[in-house]
Amino acid sequence: xxxxxxxxxxxxxxxxxxxxxxxxxxxxxxxxxxxxxxxxxxxxxxxxxxxxxxxxxxxxxxxxxxxxxxxxxxxxxxxxxxxxxxxxxxxxxxxxxxxxxxxxxxxxxxxxxxxxxxxxxxxxxxxxxxxxxxxxxxxxxxxxxxxxxxxxxxxxxxxxxxxxxxxxxxxxxxxxxxxxxxxxxxxxxxxxxxxxxxxxxxxxxxxxxxxxxxxxxxxxxxxxxxxxxxxxxxxxxxxxxxxxxxxxxxxxxxxxxxxxxxxxxxxxxxx
Amino acid sequence: xxxxxxxxxxxxxxxxxxxxxxxxxxxxxxxxxxxxxxxxxxxxxxxxxxxxxxxxxxxxxxxxxxxxxxxxxxxxxxxxxxxxxxxxxxxxxxxxxxxxxxxxxxxxxxxxxxxxxxxxxxxxxxxxxxxxxxxxxxxxxxxxxxxxxxxxxxxxxxxxxxxxxxxxxxxxxxxxxxxxxxxxxxxxxxxxxxxxxxxxxxxxxxxxxxxxxxxxxxxxxxxxxxxxxxxxxxxxxxxxxxxxxxxxxxxxxxxxxxxxxxxxxxxxxxxxxxxxxxxxxxxxxxxxxxxxxxxxxxxxxxxxxxxxxxxxxxxxxxxxxxxxxxxxxxxxxxxxxxxxxxxxxxxxxxxxxxx
Numbered sequence: 001x002x003x004x005x006x007x008x009x010x011x012x013x014x015x016x017x018x019x020x021x022x023x024x025x026x027x028x029x030x031x032x033x034x035x036x037x038x039x040x041x042x043x044x045x046x047x048x049x050x051x052x053x054x055x056x057x058x059x060x061x062x063x064x065x066x067x068x069x070x071x072x073x074x075x076x077x078x079x080x081x082x083x084x085x086x087x088x089x090x091x092x093x094x095x096x097x098x099x100x101x102x103x104x105x106x107x108x109x110x111x112x113x114x115x116x117x118x119x120x121x122x123x124x125x126x127x128x129x130x131x132x133x134x135x136x137x138x139x140x141x142x143x144x145x146x147x148x149x150x151x152x153x154x155x156x157x158x159x160x161x162x163x164x165x166x167x168x169x170x171x172x173x174x175x176x177x178x179x180x181x182x183x184x185x186x187x188x189x190x191x192x193x194x195x196x197x198x199x200x201x202x203x204x205x206x207x208x209x210x211x212x213x214x215x216x217x218x219x220x221x222x223x224x225x226x227x228x229x230x231x232x233x234x235x236x237x238x239x240x241x242x243x244x245x246x247x248x249x250x251x252x253x254x255x256x257x258x259x260x261x262x263x264x265x266x267x268x269x270x271x
Numbered sequence: 272x273x274x275x276x277x278x279x280x281x282x283x284x285x286x287x288x289x290x291x292x293x294x295x296x297x298x299x300x301x302x303x304x305x306x307x308x309x310x311x312x313x314x315x316x317x318x319x320x321x322x323x324x325x326x327x328x329x330x331x332x333x334x335x336x337x338x339x340x341x342x343x344x345x346x347x348x349x350x351x352x353x354x355x356x357x358x359x360x361x362x363x364x365x366x367x368x369x370x371x372x373x374x375x376x377x378x379x380x381x382x383x384x385x386x387x388x389x390x391x392x393x394x395x396x397x398x399x400x401x402x403x404x405x406x407x408x409x410x411x412x413x414x415x416x417x418x419x420x421x422x423x424x425x426x427x428x429x430x431x432x433x434x435x436x437x438x439x440x441x442x443x444x445x446x447x448x449x450x451x452x453x454x455x456x457x458x459x460x461x462x463x464x465x466x467x468x469x470x471x472x473x474x475x476x477x478x479x480x481x482x483x484x485x486x487x488x489x490x491x492x493x494x495x496x497x498x499x500x501x502x503x504x505x506x507x508x509x510x511x512x513x514x515x516x517x518x519x520x521x522x523x524x525x526x527x528x529x530x531x532x533x534x535x536x537x538x539x540x541x542x543x544x545x546x547x548x549x550x551x552x553x554x555x556x557x558x559x560x561x562x563x564x565x566x567x568x569x570x571x572x573x574x575x576x577x578x579x580x581x582x583x584x585x586x587x588x589x590x591x592x593x594x595x596x597x598x599x600x601x602x603x604x605x606x607x608x609x610x611x612x613x614x615x616x617x618x619x620x621x622x623x624x625x626x
Contacts, residue, residue, distance in 0.1 A: 089509060105504060106496065106501040108563075108568050109497065109567070113493055116493075117493060128484065128491075
């Protein structure tokens with residue numbers, strides 16, 4: 001399962017080396033401060049889990065890293081250099097690929113067309129150059145096979161695959177085209193237990209291949225299965241920032257569920 | 272087995288070395304967008320063959336093809352645009368805008384028709400660009416934007432023609448320089464035995480072939496499907512969504528210009544109010560040919576079959592000696608049937624297959 005990842009992962013990735021560093025990063029939309037004082041480190045070969053309730057600032061954090069919105073406060077460093085992305089394309093050029101939960105694929109298009117969308121193999125540079133259809137089908141099929149997804153027919157519309165498989169195709173595509181940092185936006189939110197397992201296994205495989213993974217979720221159980229480092233956001237600020245050895249699943253679950261507020265509430269509602 | 276997730280390749284259920292299953296011939300055929308249109312075309316063809324004796328000749332077959340080509344050339348562009356997820360309601364009148372602007376410019380300034388034809392091409396491409404630019408820039412549905420352009424062009428066609436010529440038709444261009452050479456390109460015909468073949472039929476076949484190649488075999492085609500199927504996800508993987516869509520609007524206006532030139536050099540003079548309503552014929556041809564109204568699905572051959580059905584019925588009803596007014600009612604029924612078939616196809620291809 002890891003061989004495909006290992007063969008495409010950047011050889012210069014050294015485990016534990018910081019790929020993305022955020023120092024006191026903040027973001028305001030007009031008068032509204034969506035994010036403030038965020039310190040986050042994404043290391044090669046580690047999974048950084050970002051947890052938080054709805055409206056906690058998770059999406060804003062992703063948007064800064066993936067280049068959809070630039071930050072206004074603090075500094076963002078990629079490979080030690082200060083950057084501020086103006087577009088997703090710039091983030092991609094730095095090897096930062098984002099897989100969104102709902103817009104990962106075009107469901108009416110064939111699996112292989114989806115796999116190569118935006119990076120098609122053509123026979124030449126001119127606009128009407130033929131696609132290398134046979135080769136693209138072979139590569140897509142082989143890549144998916146390596147990660148354990150056997151599609152019935154590589155020509156079938158990707159909408160006929162299960163949600164977990166679609167998510168995996170999107171991740172596999174990002175890795176195949178040279179991602180060094182994978183940002184996964186709620187990859188398991190819409191999935192059942194079995195399908196979530198498929199995605200989580202692949203997250204672990206990406207980590208083992210040396211990629212830096214940012215795993216956004218509101219499910220602490222999923223996070224704890226693969227995470228090395230946990231950050232909980234609340235109202236735009238960090239409320240917990242611990243490594244795996246410093247925090248237990250119970251603690252993580254309690255913090256996610258509301259932490260002290262929940263304890264207080266349980267006293268109030270005592271019966 | 273499409274859902275089972277295994278670390279090793281599944282045991283091969285077929286003899287194919289890759290272990291991949293190919294869907295059966297029947298289900299692969301059913302998944303093609305144009306299959307419904309093809310079946311309908313064959314049925315309608317046999318229907319008119321048996322009912323209308325004058326339908327049974329090579330001459331009338333080529334008349335049908337000619338009729339189909341005049342609609343089909345623009346319909347191919349409209350089909351691509353619809354696969355790309357947009358509409359163009361101005362496609363019918365732009366044909367006349369193209370012809371009128373070329374003819375009146377040359378008549379008024381007394382210049383060679385080649386200059387008029389080229390200026391008219393630039394003008395049409397600019398309208399296509401404007402359509403696309405406004406849709407992409409404002410996010411307003413293309414249905415509304417092009418409805419606006421449609422009315423602007425319809426009014427301007429009449430208004431400007433009246434200002435220049437004093438009547439509601441353009442002046443005869445057959446005495447202006449360049450008429451013969453342009454006529455050869457856009458509106459000539461040749462005889463094979465007793466059969467008259469218009470070059471517009473050959474152009475139509477060429478455009479369909481080009482569109483089919485672009486859609487299935489080039490990266491631009493991949494992008495067209497993607498921007499129609501899911502523009503956000505297309506943008507996320509680096510597809511130039513804005514450029515692709517604007518390009519499609521310009522392709523439609525180019526093909527509109529082409530048919531406009533054909534009309535001008537075939538009839539020498541054009542009625543300023545023409546073309547209204549044709550935009551719907553293009554859309555009907557595309558939908559009957561299996562194009563999904565919501566975008567992301569369809570193909571060029573299907574649209575060509577849709578235009579062929581149009582040509583067959585519009586003439587077949589006359590050959591059969593019926594009241595031609597029934598033609599529109601028939602088109603409406605075809606459209607409804609096609610929409611139902613398309614809906615079914617979309618449902619089939621986006622739901623998970625079990626087994």
